[in-house]
Amino acid sequence: MSETETPIRGLGHSVRRKEDDRFLRGRGNYVDDLQLPGMLHMALLRSPLAHARITAIDVEAAKAHPGVVAVVTGRDLDAHGLAWMPTLSGDTQAVLALDKVVFQGQEVAAVVAEDPYVASDALELIDVDYDPLPPVVDPHKALEPDAPLIREDKQGQTSNHINHWEKGDRDATERAFATADKVVRVETFYPRSHPAPLETCGCVADVDPATGKATIYMTSQAPHAHRTLFALVAGLPEQNIRIVSPDIGGGFGNKVPIYPGYVVATVASLLLGRPVKWVEDRTENLISTGFARDYHMTGEVALSGDGKIMGLRSKVVADHGAFNAAAQPTKTPAGLFHIFTGSYDVPAAFCEVDAVYTNKAPGGIAYRCSFRVTEASFLIERLMQKAATELDIDPAELRRRNFIRPEQFPYHSVVGWVYDSGEYQRALDLALEQLGYQELRREQRERFARGELMGIGIASFTEVVGAGHGADYDIAGLRMFDSAELRVHPTGKAILKLGVKAQGQGHETTFAQIVAAELGIQPEDVAVMEGDTDNTPYGLGTYASRSTPVGGAATAMVARKLREKATRIAAHLLEVAEEDIEYAEGRFAVRGAPDRAKTIQDVAFAAYTNLPEGMEAGLEGVTYYDPPNMTFPFGTYCVVVDIDKGTGVWKVRKMVAVDDCGVRINPMIVEGQIHGGLAEGFAIAAMQQISFDEEGNCIGQNFTEYLLPTSWETPKFETHATVTPSPHHPIGAKGVGESATVGSPAAYVNAVLDALAPLGITNIDMPVTSDKVWAAMHEKGFV
Ligand code: CDP
Numbered sequence: 107m108s109e110t111e112t113p114i115r116g117l118g119h120s121v122r123r124k125e126d127d128r129f130l131r132g133r134g135n136y137v138d139d140l141q142l143p144g145m146l147h148m149a150l151l152r153s154p155l156a157h158a159r160i161t162a163i164d165v166e167a168a169k170a171h172p173g174v175v176a177v178v179t180g181r182d183l184d185a186h187g188l189a190w191m192p193t194l195s196g197d198t199q200a201v202l203a204l205d206k207v208v209f210q211g212q213e214v215a216a217v218v219a220e221d222p223y224v225a226s227d228a229l230e231l232i233d234v235d236y237d238p239l240p241p242v243v244d245p246h247k248a249l250e251p252d253a254p255l256i257r258e259d260k261q262g263q264t265s266n267h268i269n270h271w272e273k274g275d276r277d278a279t280e281r282a283f284a285t286a287d288k289v290v291r292v293e294t295f296y297p298r299s300h301p302a303p304l305e306t307c308g309c310v311a312d313v314d315p316a317t318g319k320a321t322i323y324m325t326s327q328a329p330h331a332h333r334t335l336f337a338l339v340a341g342l343p344e345q346n347i348r349i350v351s352p353d354i355g356g357g358f359g360n361k362v363p364i365y366p367g368y369v370v371a372t373v374a375s376l377l378l379g380r381p382v383k384w385v386e387d388r389t390e391n392l393i394s395t396g397f398a399r400d401y402h403m404t405g406e407v408a409l410s411g412d413g414k415i416m417g418l419r420s421k422v423v424a425d426h427g428a429f430n431a432a433a434q435p436t437k438t439p440a441g442l443f444h445i446f447t448g449s450y451d452v453p454a455a456f457c458e459v460d461a462v463y464t465n466k467a468p469g470g471i472a473y474r475c476s477f478r479v480t481e482a483s484f485l486i487e488r489l490m491q492k493a494a495t496e497l498d499i500d501p502a503e504l505r506r507r508n509f510i511r512p513e514q515f516p517y518h519s520v521v522g523w524v525y526d527s528g529e530y531q532r533a534l535d536l537a538l539e540q541l542g543y544q545e546l547r548r549e550q551r552e553r554f555a556r557g558e559l560m561g562i563g564i565a566s567f568t569e570v571v572g573a574g575h576g577a578d579y580d581i582a583g584l585r586m587f588d589s590a591e592l593r594v595h596p597t598g599k600a601i602l603k604l605g606v607k608a609q610g611q612g613h614e615t616t617f618a619q620i621v622a623a624e625l626g627i628q629p630e631d632v633a634v635m636e637g638d639t640d641n642t643p644y645g646l647g648t649y650a651s652r653s654t655p656v657g658g659a660a661t662a663m664v665a666r667k668l669r670e671k672a673t674r675i676a677a678h679l680l681e682v683a684e685e686d687i688e689y690a691e692g693r694f695a696v697r698g699a700p701d702r703a704k705t706i707q708d709v710a711f712a713a714y715t716n717l718p719e720g721m722e723a724g725l726e727g728v729t730y731y732d733p734p735n736m737t738f739p740f741g742t743y744c745v746v747v748d749i750d751k752g753t754g755v756w757k758v759r760k761m762v763a764v765d766d767c768g769v770r771i772n773p774m775i776v777e778g779q780i781h782g783g784l785a786e787g788f789a790i791a792a793m794q795q796i797s798f799d800e801e802g803n804c805i806g807q808n809f810t811e812y813l814l815p816t817s818w819e820t821p822k823f824e825t826h827a828t829v830t831p832s833p834h835h836p837i838g839a840k841g842v843g844e845s846a847t848v849g850s851p852a853a854y855v856n857a858v859l860d861a862l863a864p865l866g867i868t869n870i871d872m873p874v875t876s877d878k879v880w881a882a883m884h885e886k887g888f889v
Contacts, residue, residue, distance in 0.1 A: 112628070113691070114622050114623070114626050114628060114691050114692050115619060115622055115628060115629055116619055116620070116622040116623025116624075117619060117620070117623045117769055117770075117771050117837060118769070118770060118771075118773065119619065119772065120772055120773050120774035120775075121615055121619055121629050121772055121774075122615070122774075123612045123614070123615045123775065124614045124615045124618065124629070124630065124634075125608075125612065125614045125615065128353075129353075134353040134355075135352045135353050136305055136325075136352060136353050136354070136355060137305075137308045137309060137310060137323050137324065137325050137352060137383075137385065138305075138308060138383075138385045139352075140310045140323055140352070140383070142310060142312055142381040143381075144380045144381060145310065145380065145381040145382070145383055146175055146218050146219065146220060146374070146375075146378065146380050146381065146382045146383070147218070147219055147220070147221060147222035147224075147225045147382070147383050147384075148216050148217065148218045148219075148225060148367070148370065148371050148374060148382050148383065148384040149216070149217050149219075149222065149225035149226045149228075149229055149384075150213050150214075150215070150216050150229075150366070150367055150370070150384070150390070151213075151214045151215040151216070151217070151229045151232050151234070152210075152211045152212060152213060152214060152390065152393070152394065153203065153207035153209070153210060153211065153212040153214050153234075153236075154210065154236075155207060155210060155236050155238055155241075155801075155802075156207075156208075156209055156210045156241040156243070156465040156466070156798075156801060156802025156803070157206075157207070157208060157209075157238070157239040157240065157241040157242065157254070157256070157465045157802060158206065158207050158236040158237055158238045158239055159205060159206050159236065159237040159239060160203060160204070160205055160206060160207060160214070160234060160235070160236060160237075161235040161236070161237050162233075162234070162235040163179050163181075163214070163215060163232065163233070163234050163235075164232070164233040164234075165177040165179060165215065165232050165233075167231040167232075167233070168217055168228040168229070168231040168232045171219075171224070171227070171228045171231055172224070173219045173220045173221055173224035173228075174217055174218070174219045174224060174225070174228045175218045175219055175220065175378060176217075176218040176374060176377070176378060177215060177216070177217050177218075177228070177232065178202065178215060178216040178217075178218070178370060178373070178374060179202055179214075179215045180200065180201070180202035180203050180204040180214070180215075181204065182202075183201055183202055183370070183373065184204060186373065188201060188339075188340070188369065188373060189201055189202065189204055190259075191339055191364065191366070191369055192335075192339060192582075193363070193364075193429055193430060193431035193432075193468070194362070194363055194364075194431060194432070194433045194434070194581060194582055195430045195431060195432045195433075195434060195436075195439065195470075196430075196436065196582075197268075197429050197430035197431065198259070198260070198429070199366070199429040199431055199468065200212070200213070200259075200366070200429075201213070201366045201369050201370060202214060202215060202216065202366065202370065204259075205259075206239075206258065206259075207236070208256055208257070208428035208429075208465055209394075209427060209428045209465050209466050209467050209468070209802065210393060210465075210466075210467075210802055210803055210804050211390070211393035211394040211467055211804065212394070212428070212467075213366040213367070213370070213394070214232075214234060215229075215232050215234075216370045216374065217229055217232070218374045218378065218382060222383075222385075239254060240254050241465040241800070241801055241802035242254055242256055242266060242463075242464050242465050242802075243464060243465060243466070243798050243799075243800060243801075243802050244464070245402065245423050245424075245425040245462040245464050246402070246423060248266040248462050248463060248464050249265070249266060249267060249423070249460075249462055251265075253265070253266055256428055256463045256464070256465060257428075257463055266462055266463040266464070267460065267461075267462060267463075268426055268430050268460075268461035268462060268463055269430075269439050269460070269461050270458065270459070270460050270461075271438070271439045271440045271458070271459045271460075271461075272456065272457065272458040272459070273443075273444040273456070273457055273458075273521050273522070274419075274444065274454075274455045274456035274457055274520060274521045275454060275455075275456060275520065276456045278417075278454040278456075278520075279417045279418070279419050279454040279455055279456040280456075281417075281454070282408050282416040282417025282453065282454040283406070283408040283416075283417050283419070285416070286408030286409055286410065286416050286417065287409060287410050287411040288408070288409045288410075288411065288493070288496065288497060289406055289407070289408050289409075290406065290407050290409065290489060290492050290493040290496055290497075291404070291405070291406045292403075292404070292405050292406075292485065292488045292489050292492055292869060293403070293404050293869070294403050294404075294405075294484070294485065294488060294869065294871055295401070295402050295403070295871045295872075296399045296400070296401045296403065296480070296481050296484055296872065297399060297400070297790075297795035297796070297797070297871070297872055297873065298397050298398070298399055298400040298425070298466075298469075298795060298796040298797070299397065299398050299399050299473060299790055299794060299795060299796065300360075300391075300392055300395075300397050300398070300473075300796050300806065300812060301356070301357070301358030301359055301360040301396075301398065301471070301473045301474070302360075302391070302392065302809075302812065302814060303354075303355060303356030303357055303358055303360050303361070303391075303609070304355040304356045305325060305354065305355025305356060306325075306385065306386040306387065306388060306390070306391040306395075307325045307360065307361060307365055307367065307368075307385075307386050307391060307395055308324075308325055308367070308383070308384055308385030308386055309322055309323060309324040309325065309367065309368045309371050309372075309383070309384055309385075310322070310323040310324075310371075310381055310382070310383045310384075311323075311368070311371040311372040311374070311375040311376075311381065311382050311384075312375060312381040312382075313372065313375040313376040313379070315379035317346075318342075318346050319346050319347075319348065320336075320342060320346060320347045320348070320372060320375070320376070321348045321350065322336070322347070322348070322349050322350070322368070322372060323350045323351075323352060324349055324350070324351060324368060325351065325354055325357075325361045326349060326351045326354075326361055326607070326637075326647070327351075327354070327357040327359075327361040327362045327607060327609060327647050327648050327649050328362055328581075328607070328646060328647025328648070328649065329349040329350070329351045329607055329637050329638070329639050329647065330349070330605060330639050330642075330644045330645055330646070330647065331581060331582070331584055331646055331647055332349050332364060333347050333348070333349045333639045334584065335364060335582060336349070336364075336372070339369075340369075340372070347639070348638070348639055348640045349638075349639045350637060350638045350639070351607050351636070351637035351638075352637065354607070354608070354609035354610070354637075355609070355610070356609055356610050357609035357610075357648070357649065358473050358474050358609075359396060359398060359433065359471035359472040359473045359474070359649050359650075360391075360395055360396050360471060360473070361609065362396065362433040362471055362472070362647070362649050363395070363396045363431050363433055363468075363469075363471065365394070365395060367384045367386065368384075370384070371383070371384040388808060388809070389807045389808055392796070392804070392806055392807055392808065392812055393467060393804045393806075393807055394467050395467070395469070396431065396433065396468070396469035396470070396471035397427070397466075397467060397469035397470070397471070397473075397796055398469065398470070398471050398472070398473030398475075398480075399473070399480065399481060400424065400425040400426075400427075400469075400470075401422050401423075401424055401425075401478075401481040402422065402423040402424075402425070403420060403421075403422050403481065403484075403485050404420060404421045404422075405418070405419070405420040405446070405485045405486070405488070405489050406418070406419050406420070406489075407486075407489045407490075407493055409493055409497065411497075412507070413493070413494075413497050413499045413503075413504050413507050413508070414507060414508065415450055415451070415452050415453075415508050416453060416454070417452070417453065417454040417455065418446065418447055418452050418454070418455040418456075418486070418489075419455065419456045419457065420446055420456075420457045420458075420485060421457075421458055422440070422443070422457070422458070422459040422460070422481075423459075423460055423462060424440065424459050424460065424461045424462065424470070425462055425464050425466065426461045426462065426463065426464075426468065426469070426470050427463070427464060427465075427466040427467050427468040427469055427470075428463060428464065428465055428466060428467070428468055429463075429468040430461065430463070430468065430470075431468035431469060431470065432461075432468075432469070432470025432471070433470065433471045433472060433477075433581070433649070434470065434477050434478070435477065435573060435574075435578075435579040435580060435581060435586065436580055436581070436582065436583065437578060437579070437580070438477070438579075439459070439461060440457075440459035440461070440478055441470075441472070441476070441477025441478030441479070442476055442477045442478055442479050442482070442570050442573075443457060443459060443477075443478040443479075443481060443482045444457055444482070444521040444522065444523070445479055445482050445483070445521075445523060445568065445569075445570045446482035446483075446485055446486055446521075447486065447519055447520070447521060448482070448483060448486035448487065448490075448566070448567065448568055449505070449509055449510060449528070449530045449566045449567065449568045449740060450486070450490075450505075450508040450509060450510065451508060451509070451510045451511070451514065451517075452508075452519070452520060453520065454520060455519075455520050455521050457521070465802045466798060466802065466804075467804070471649075472649050472650040472844075473847070474782075474783055474786055474843070474844045474846075474847035474848075475569070475650070475651075475844045475847055475848045476569055476570055476571045476573070476650040476651055476652075476841075476844060476848075477573070477650055479569050479570060479571075479844075479848050480844075480847060480848045480851070483565070483567045483568075483569070483848045483849060483852065484851055484852045484855075487564075487565040487566070487567065487849075487852035487853075487856065488852055488855065488856070488869075490504060490505060490508075490566075491563070491564075491852075491856040491859060491860065492859075492868050492869075495859075495860075495863045495868060496868075500547075501562075501564050501856070501860070502534060502538055502543065502564055505530075505534060505564065505566050506531060506534065509530040509531055509534075509566070510525065510528060510530060511531075512528070512529050512531075515527050515528060516833075523570065523736075523738075524735055525568065525738045526735055526736075526737055526738050526832045526833055526834060526835075526840075527738070527768075527830050527831065527832060527833055528568065528738060528740050528766075528830060529766070529828060529830050530566060530568075530740060530742075532828050532830075533566070533740060533741050533742045533764045533765075533766055533828050534564075534566055534742040534764075536742075536764045536826055536828060537564075537741075537742040537743065537744045537762050537763075537764040537826070538742075538744065540744075540762045540764070540824060540826055541562075541744045541746065541760060541762045543562070543744070546560075546562055546746060547562065550562065550861075554864055557751070558748075558751070559748070559749040559751060559861040559862065560746070560747065560748050560749070560759075560861055561746070561747050561749070561856075561857040561858055561859065561860035561861025561862070561863075562744065562745070562746050562857060562860050563744065563745040563746075563747070563852075563853045563854060563855065563856030563857025563858070563859075563860055564742065564743070564744050564853060564856060565742070565743050565849050565850065565851075565852035565853035565856060566740070566741070566742040566849075567740060567741060567742075567743075567845065567848050567849035567852075568738050568739075568740040569651070569738065569739050569740065569841075569844065569845045569848050569849075570736045570737075570738055571650060571651035571652060571655060571736060571737055571738075571739060571840065571841035571843075571844070571845075572651065572652050572654075572655025572656055572733060572736045572737040572840070572841050573586045573650055573652050573656075573736060574586030574587065574656070574732065574733060574736075575732055575733055575734060575735060575736075576732045581646060584646060585646075585732065586646045586652070586656070587645070587646065587656065587660075587730050587731060587732040587733075588604075588605045588606055588645040588646060588652070588653075588656040588657040588659075588660050588730075588731060589604070589605035589642075589643035589644055589645045589657070589660050589728065589729065589730045589731065590602060590603070590604055590605070590617075590643070590657060590660035590661040590663070590664045590728070590729055590731075591603040591604075591642070591643045591664065591726070591727070591728040591729075592621065592661070592664045592665060592668060592726060592727060592728075593724075593725070593726035594625070594627070594668060594706075594710045594713070594725040594726065595710065596710060596711050596713070596714040596715070597707065597710070597711070598627060598631070598705070598706055598707030598708075598709075598710040598711065599627070599631045599632070599633075600621060600625075600627050600631065600632045600633070601632070601633045601634075601635060602617055602618065602621055602632055602633070602634045602635070602661060603634075603635045603636070603641065603642040603643060604617060604634065604635070604636045604642060604643075604645065604657050604660075604661070605642060605643050605644055605645010605646065605647070605657060605660075606636060606645055606646075606647060606648040606652070606653040606656075606657035607636045607637040607647055607648050608636060608648060608653070609648065611648070611653065611775070611779065611843060612772065612775045612778075613634060613636060613648075613653060613657075614633075614634040615629060615772060615775065616654070616658070616771045616772045616775055617632075617634050617657070617658065617661050618630075618632035618633075618634055619771050619772060620658055620661045620662050620665065620771060620837065621661060621665050623662075623837065624661075624662055624665030624666055624669060625665050625668060625669060625672070625692065625706050626691050626692015626693065626705070626706045627692065627706055643728055643730070644730075645657065650844070651739075651841030651842065651843040651844045651845070652841060653841070653843075654771065654839050654840070654841050654842070655733060655736070655737045655832070655835060655839065655840060655841045656731060656733055657731075658771070658835075658837065658839055659731045659733060659835055659836050659837070660729045660730065660731035661729075662836040662837050663729040663731055663836055664727050664728060664729035666836070667727040667729065668725055668726070668727055669689060671713070671721075671725060671727075672689075672694065672706065672709045672710075672713075672725065673687045673689060673694060674718060674721065675709045675712050675713055675717065675718065675721070675725075676694030676704045676708075676709050677718075678712070678716075678717070678718040679704050679708065679709070679712055679716070680694075680696055680702055680703075680704060682696050692705055692706045693705055693706075694706075694709060709725075710725055713725040733834070733835075734834050735834055737768065737832045737835060737839075737840035737841060738832075738840065739765065739766060739767040739768065739840040739841060739842055739845050740766050740830075740845075741763065741764050741765040741766055741828075741845060741849055742764050742849075743761070743762070743763045743764070743784075743846075743849045743850050743853040744760075744761070744762045744853060745758060745760070745761050745762075745850075745853045745854050745856070745857040746758070746759040746760040746761075746857065747759060747854075747857040747858055747861060748861075749858065749861050749862070749879060750876075751883070751888070751889055752889065753876055753880060754876040754877060754878070754879035754880025754881075754882075754883060754889075755876040755879075756857075756858050756861075756874070756876065756879060758788070758821035758854070758857075760822075760824070761784065761788075761821050761822065761823050761824065761850075761853075762823075762824045762826065763780060763784060763823055763824065763825045763826070763846065763849075763850070764825075764826045764827065764828060765780055765825065765826075765827055765828075765842060765845055765846070766827065766828040766829060766830050766840075767839065767840045767841065767842030767845065768829065768830060768831045768832045768835065768838050768839045768840035769829060769831050769837055769838035769839045770827065770829065770839070770842075771837070771839055773827075776827075776842050777825055779842055779843050779846070780823075780825055780842065780845070780846045781823060781825070781846075782846070783843070783844060783845060783846025783847040783848075783850065784823050784846045784847075784850050785815055785820050786846070786847045787846055787847045787849070787850030787851045787853075787854065788815055788819075788820060788821060788850065788854060789813065789814060789815040790847070790851045790872060790873070791850070791851045791854035791855050791872055791873065791874055792815070792819070792854065792873055792874060792875070793813040793815065793819070793873050793875065794812065794813050794814065794815075794873060795812075795872070795873055796812060851872065854874070855870070855872060855874055858870065858874050858879065862879070862882065862883070865882075865883065865886045865888050866886060867882045867883070867886060870882055
């Protein structure tokens with residue numbers, strides 16, 4: 107490359123996000139921006155009660171309201187066999203309630219009108235008679251034999267128990283506990299959280315009465331899978347369904363499930379022959395769409411006197427709400443919770459999870475984490491903190507003694523994972539160094555002697571991302587591979603079409619960088635297209651940090667396929683044997699004579715104009731990639747807090763995050779992902795939860811109740827990186843999108859508890875609010 111040539115901005119370049127030009131200028135194209143000719147608007151009537159029989163629904167006044175075109179009830183849907191729909195976990199969910207409502211906010215009826223305000227107003231004219239039933243709010247009480255049965259609709263369902271799942275060796279674990287010097291136990295509740303994406307869920311369903319073609323513009327993180335499910339449920343031919351996910355304003359798992367609103371809008375469009383738009387408001391999104399967490403966890407770790415882990419076990423009661431709509435791979439109903447051994451070399455482990463119905467909204471989605479990894483990581487890191495306190499070993503030292511060592515990789519865990527790579531000690535050391543750990547520990551002792559409280563929290567985490575491999579991981583039977591189709595045009599510019607679908611992650615930039623790295627076409631010359639099922643190859647979508655490990659790998663693989671053909675074309679142009687061509691940075695050069703070279707642009711033009719004898723024209727291909735394993739990003743987060751003795755208010759003095767996601771495609775985007783996750787992690791630890799009163803009323807129906815951190819509350823983050831490539835990934839990248847939310851809540855909680863440990867306070871459930879801290883200190887007589 108001459109000095110004047112621009113370097114190819116492939117891996118490791120902080121290329122500015124291509125998509126931001128349109129977002130920052132207000133030129134994004136979201137579902138609610140769509141206006142189709144003749145479009146109608148739909149609004150949903152939702153149940154005010156958590157558990158009640160419906161004895162009558164009178165829709166006549168609503169129907170008669172000017173501007174109302176139709177009113178739909180569960181009975182109307184039932185007439186078409188569409189009153190129930192399958193969930194991603196193989197349960198059935200009412201599209202519109204028939205005889206009974208089972209959570210506050212459940213969909214009861216729909217109004218379709220000429221105008222969105224008319225549709226909303228007419229909801230008030232629908233008269234529903236409810237006969238209240240006792241609500242079941244606590245999942246432990248839901249399991250009691252005399253608990254009211256929530257799912258009377260399910261044949262053979264005699265209790266509120268959904269399923270039991272376990273992993274590991276119970277006997278070996280019990281033996282480890284029997285011989286341990288020390289057993290440490292944590293009982294904790296990881297509260298229900300909500301992703302609360304900036305854009306709520308919605309769709310425009312447009313069924314063409316002439317052709318029968320259903321085009322559904324939809325806020326979908328998984329458009330291809332949704333098309334297949336629509337086809338299977340509605341019995342529509344799949345080629346006649348086109349799902350288009352335009353720009354999406356944040357997903358975080360919330361836009362993976364199929365919601366009743368999508369189904370009713372599609373049925374309404376089919377029956378009325380006009381497009382129908384449905385877009386939720388904020389409250390509807392918070393009270394009815396997929397939540398995350400809600401895990402009641404008991405964990406125990408067995409240790410030797412010198413702090414070596416001998417065994418680990420946990421028991422979880424998982425609150426799934428009124429329908430089991432958890433978005434999990436089918437073979438693992440508790441997601442990937444069995445990563446609960448974390449970053450540690452654990453010789454015996456056993457976990458069991460019981461899922462339970464309650465009168466709450468359904469969910470269980472991968473909210474900024476891989477399926478249930480956040481819960482698992484929180485549990486093991488809370489156990490490590492408590493064990494350090496009880497054994498009086500420095501928490502960093504306790505981790506050091508138990509980390510899986512670099513030479514143990516690939517590491518086969520006792521619960522069946524094969525960790526691809528990791529250097530846990532390195533990440534911890536970097537975090538401690540950046541924090542100034544030893545000095546802070548000294549300061550902490552001095553402060554405590556003066557009656558001041560300060561804590562240092564550590565959380566070392568290992569995520570597991572990039573589902574599948576398809577043989578073990580599927581959603582509703584669809585194997586979790588992903589795909590990329592790449593077409594290089596005669597002028598050397600390209601279009602990349604993907605099976606994944608970004609909701610803000612920056613795929614249009616990073617995936618173009620992968621092509622740049624493999625073929626030498628600059629990122630701005632690669633258009634990335636996602637989210638249109640008629641025009642992109644089949645894929646399982648974007649959630650659980652799977653895009654880079656799976657879709658990114660598919661992109662590298664398809665670019666390599668094209669490079670092979672390009673090498674043959676270059677050999678033809680340079681009149682040498684194929685073996686004599688060397689590729690680097692977009693140039694195909696003759697080995698030993700670097701000045702004799704063709705650029706990718708020369709080759710692309712030749713692919714359409716000057717081919718070797720017998721070669722097919724064009725430069726394009728498609729790859730469906732099924733990864734051989736998951737990838738295991740990791741890191742260590744450290745937090746320093748000061749606690750005000752008089753009020754219990756805790757403030758973050760310093761937060762250091764070290765992340766290792768293997769090779770970073772775009773370091774700036776990775777930083778952005780981590781900042782977002784760290785803010786979420788802080789929110790979960792400090793302020794954010796969806797809770798319910800005894801009647802099953804949802805507390806958290808708007809942003810005055812469900813607290814999102816603003817820049818005012820959010821602490822400053824210091825981010826650092828180590829790079830341990832994934833050996834089986836074509837470019838060594840691991841996913842990163844969610845790690846920060848996985849690792850950081852435990853770091854915050856551990857910091858507060860580290861400060862309170864000398865008072866004998868070893869647990870406070872999240873959110874760790876100042877009043878809880880104050881009450882705990884008060885109980886110990888400290889204030
Ligand atoms: O599945 P999702 O896109 O949410 O998560 P991801 O694959 O972890 O990636 C999030 C964003 O970070 C994407 O734009 C990735 O391409 C980028 N990334 C990166 O630049 N380098 C990595 N090693 C991992 C992700």
